[in-house]
Amino acid sequence: MVIRLAGHGVFCLAALLLAGLGSMALGYQFGAMWGAIAIAALVVATAAALWLWFGRRRLAGAGALVAILAVLAVWWGGVSPSNDRDWAADVAHGVTASIDGDILTLRNVRNFDWRTEHDGVARWETRTYRLSDLDSLDVFTSVWDSPAIAHTLVSFGFRDGRHLVFSAEIRRERGEEFSSIGGFFKQYEMVLIAADERDIVRLRTNYRKEDVSLFPVDADDRFRRALLMSYLDYGNRLAARPEWYETIFSNCTTVVYRLARTLAPGASLDWRILFSGYLPDYLYDHGYITTTLPLDEVKKRARISAIGQQTPANEDFSAAIRSGPVATLRPSAATTTGAVKGP
Incomplete structure (x- = not known):
C-alpha cells in the first residue's frame, strides 16, 4: 500500500x-x-x-x-539563439575587435547621448587604442533594487585618459522587457557591449538612479591585457556564434567569473558570484581590491552616483567619478606587490 x-x-x-x-x-x-x-x-x-x-x-x-x-x-x-532579430536600440550591436601589432580596433563601441533612461541619440563608433597604453582596470557594480543583486561592468583605462567599459547584457528585442524568469527559458540572447563610460555608467548614475560603485582592481599589466583579450575574444565569438542569456549560469557576473577563471585557474566558485551585490566582498577577500581599509569603508568610498549626478554634461565624466573618496582606493606603485598576477 x-x-x-x-x-x-x-x-x-x-x-x-x-x-x-x-x-x-x-x-x-x-x-x-x-x-x-x-x-x-x-x-x-x-x-x-x-x-x-x-x-x-x-x-x-x-x-x-x-x-x-x-x-x-x-x-x-532545437530552439537556437540568433543574431538576427529586431533588437532594441541600445543592444543593436555587439562589439567585435581586431588587432594589428600594438593597435586594437574595436567596432560598434556604444557612445549614446542619453536624454532619459529609455531614449537617447544612438552612436555606434569604431575606435582604436594602443595596447601598450593600457593602464588601469576597474570594476563597477550597479544596484537597482535588492542589494544582493548588482549589474557588473569592467572598465579598462588607457594613458590618454579614455576608458572602455565591457558589459555582458541581455539582448532584448524592440519593445521587450526584462524578466528574470524568462532568462531560464531562452527568452534572451547574450550580447557583449563595449561602451564609453559617459554612456553606460552615466546612464545608471544619472538616469536610472542606480547605486553605482567603482572599485579599482590591483592588477599588473599582463593580467589587464590578458583579461582585455578575453573580452575581445568573447565578443568575436558571440558575433560568430550567438549564446543564450541564462539567469543563473550565464549572466553579467558569471561571465566576469568565467573570464577571470580562464586567467586564474585556481579561482574558486563562490556564492557571491551568483549574488552579485556581494561581488566587492569576494574581491576584497581575495585581495583584488585594496584591503588597507575596512571593507565597509571601501564600499562607502566606492559609491559614485552622487558625483555622477553632479557632473555637468560637458565635463570629463570618467575623470569626475574618479575624484573624491574613490581616488583613495586606487592602487599605487607602492602596493603592486599584492596585485593580481597575469599568466
Missing part, C-alpha cells in the same frame, strides 16, 4: 513538473496566442497520461509521460 501510494505520488509530481515547466517554456517561446494553444495541448496530453496511470494502465501512462518529455526535449534542443 505504501509503495503504491509512493508510486502515485512520484508519478503525479513528475507530471506536474513536466506540465508546469513545459508550459512556461512554451509560453515564453510562442507568445500569448500560440503559447496558449501549445500549453493547452500539453495539459491535455499530461491529463491523458494521468488518466491512463490511474486507470490501472500504468505502463501506458508512464510511456505517455516519457513521450511527452521526449517531444519537449527535442523541441527545446
Whole structure:
C-alpha cells in the first residue's frame, strides 16, 4: 500500500513538473496566442497520461509521460539563439575587435547621448587604442533594487585618459522587457557591449538612479591585457556564434567569473558570484581590491552616483567619478606587490 501510494505520488509530481515547466517554456517561446494553444495541448496530453496511470494502465501512462518529455526535449534542443532579430536600440550591436601589432580596433563601441533612461541619440563608433597604453582596470557594480543583486561592468583605462567599459547584457528585442524568469527559458540572447563610460555608467548614475560603485582592481599589466583579450575574444565569438542569456549560469557576473577563471585557474566558485551585490566582498577577500581599509569603508568610498549626478554634461565624466573618496582606493606603485598576477 505504501509503495503504491509512493508510486502515485512520484508519478503525479513528475507530471506536474513536466506540465508546469513545459508550459512556461512554451509560453515564453510562442507568445500569448500560440503559447496558449501549445500549453493547452500539453495539459491535455499530461491529463491523458494521468488518466491512463490511474486507470490501472500504468505502463501506458508512464510511456505517455516519457513521450511527452521526449517531444519537449527535442523541441527545446532545437530552439537556437540568433543574431538576427529586431533588437532594441541600445543592444543593436555587439562589439567585435581586431588587432594589428600594438593597435586594437574595436567596432560598434556604444557612445549614446542619453536624454532619459529609455531614449537617447544612438552612436555606434569604431575606435582604436594602443595596447601598450593600457593602464588601469576597474570594476563597477550597479544596484537597482535588492542589494544582493548588482549589474557588473569592467572598465579598462588607457594613458590618454579614455576608458572602455565591457558589459555582458541581455539582448532584448524592440519593445521587450526584462524578466528574470524568462532568462531560464531562452527568452534572451547574450550580447557583449563595449561602451564609453559617459554612456553606460552615466546612464545608471544619472538616469536610472542606480547605486553605482567603482572599485579599482590591483592588477599588473599582463593580467589587464590578458583579461582585455578575453573580452575581445568573447565578443568575436558571440558575433560568430550567438549564446543564450541564462539567469543563473550565464549572466553579467558569471561571465566576469568565467573570464577571470580562464586567467586564474585556481579561482574558486563562490556564492557571491551568483549574488552579485556581494561581488566587492569576494574581491576584497581575495585581495583584488585594496584591503588597507575596512571593507565597509571601501564600499562607502566606492559609491559614485552622487558625483555622477553632479557632473555637468560637458565635463570629463570618467575623470569626475574618479575624484573624491574613490581616488583613495586606487592602487599605487607602492602596493603592486599584492596585485593580481597575469599568466
